[in-house]
Amino acid sequence: MNIFSLDKKVIIVTGATGVLGEAFVNGIAAAGGRLVLIGRKLDIAQQRADEVNNAGGEAIAAAADVLDEAALLQIRDNVLAKWGRIDGLVNGAGGNMPEAVVAPGDDLFSFSIDGMRKAFDLNLFGTILPTRIFGEAIVKNGGSIINISSMAASQAITRVLGYSMAKAAVDNFTKWMATEMAQRYGDKVRMNAIAPGFFVTHQNRSLLTNTDGTYTERGGKVINNTPAGRFGAPDELIGALVWLLSDASAFVNGQVISVDGGFSIYSGV
Template sequence: MVLKNKVIVVTGGTGVLGGAFVKGIHNAGGTVCILGRNLELAEQRAAEINNAGGKALALKADVLIENQLQAACDKIIDQFGEIHGLVNAAGGNTPGGIVQPADDVFKLNMDGLREVMELNLWGTLIPTQIFGEAIAKTGEGSIVNISSMASQSVITKVLGYTLAKTSIDAYTRWFAVEMANRYGDKLRMNAIAPGFFLTEQNRQLLTNEDGSYTDRGGLVISNTPFKRFGVPEELIGALVWLLGNESKFVTGTVINVDGGFSVFSGV
């Protein structure tokens, strides 16, 4: 129960990975605030936790709309009094940020790339501005961002996502140092870089209807020493550790949870 008495906000809490994060925080004793655009699903997940004897609150907000985030933050403070952690799990890819092999690389979809950047980068910065300030008022806490293998080596097609997640890594390091300079070890920021996990967004890219791998999925598996995709629950150990006091001397770090993908040369 390493997160007992800690109130943790999870943006993107209605997604596949966000759902695993929500359960993991609850199982570690934390009070979880489930933030997403799908209020019905957020309420369903919150009810499951509350019915099991835990504490959860469903919140509807878009991570790019400040007044919605501020309203959610105010509601959390009204109900629980303080906030101790933030997981910036909202994000993902969009068709406009993908560059196909037949596309002209000198006629990139700038609006599409910008959309992916805003969703992932600004969708991390803006919630941090709102909830991070509340954590600072609490006096101690941890912020965890979500990076990607795309920030560490080239993954074809996903240019917008690559730009966004590389920026997340830089932001994580910069903001960690800035918070340390201002608050000492009281406020920390780190990131988790998942390897390849099947989500609703990438399932059709990586697997066929019969469960076999697509050509792209096969390439991923061949470059993953564990020779399988990850399951969302395998991210929880790193997440809970980063949110809890056991990692109090850790900041500005990106932790890979990738089955060895990032260290394998393919040979």
């Protein structure tokens, strides 16, 4: 018996069209899971679903914004009609946005309130809403929900104010929801989070690296504070992801697991 197997488990992945989302999809497919790829770019989601299917796996793609309740409800109904169950949810949608950034030269007391709200909508409510909609189905057969936290949730990282506050709220939601579900359903359904360290994505590439591949000033600071001495590779999130989705983590609940090369524990000295 392979306790890390996701064989035939139906796993929803939001943000499946992103860089980290691609690693999530590949990891779940390799572990035998049935995938539902949700993203705003249907062409990319469909391409990734086709790759899974062509390799002998099972996947479907769906276009939706994680804040669109009607679209998520329709996806849930379609999945239940096709496979009859939902066993897991990866709340992978999220990210930073320019309106929620406070740059070094900005007036510290004039940051955009609307920008902060947008960051909370995407990162916090974009986690809460899919949990409400798909979690109800997961409870029926048992399963696991994984949120995506950040290094910015637990320590001050300059500029990214809205993102930082929203991810801190995701951590709190993870612990609160894990507790409530355990008290109501026992060990039937669990919620945990993964906190990635610094991974180069489409959103942060120009902030961390120059066009010639060298580090920007900000990128250099990150590397200097990462004992591993490098950025993470998206595939390095797969181990923690599959573990938290599988029966191997049956007694793990309400935890935020850092995958960060040591960034979160290094004092800089």
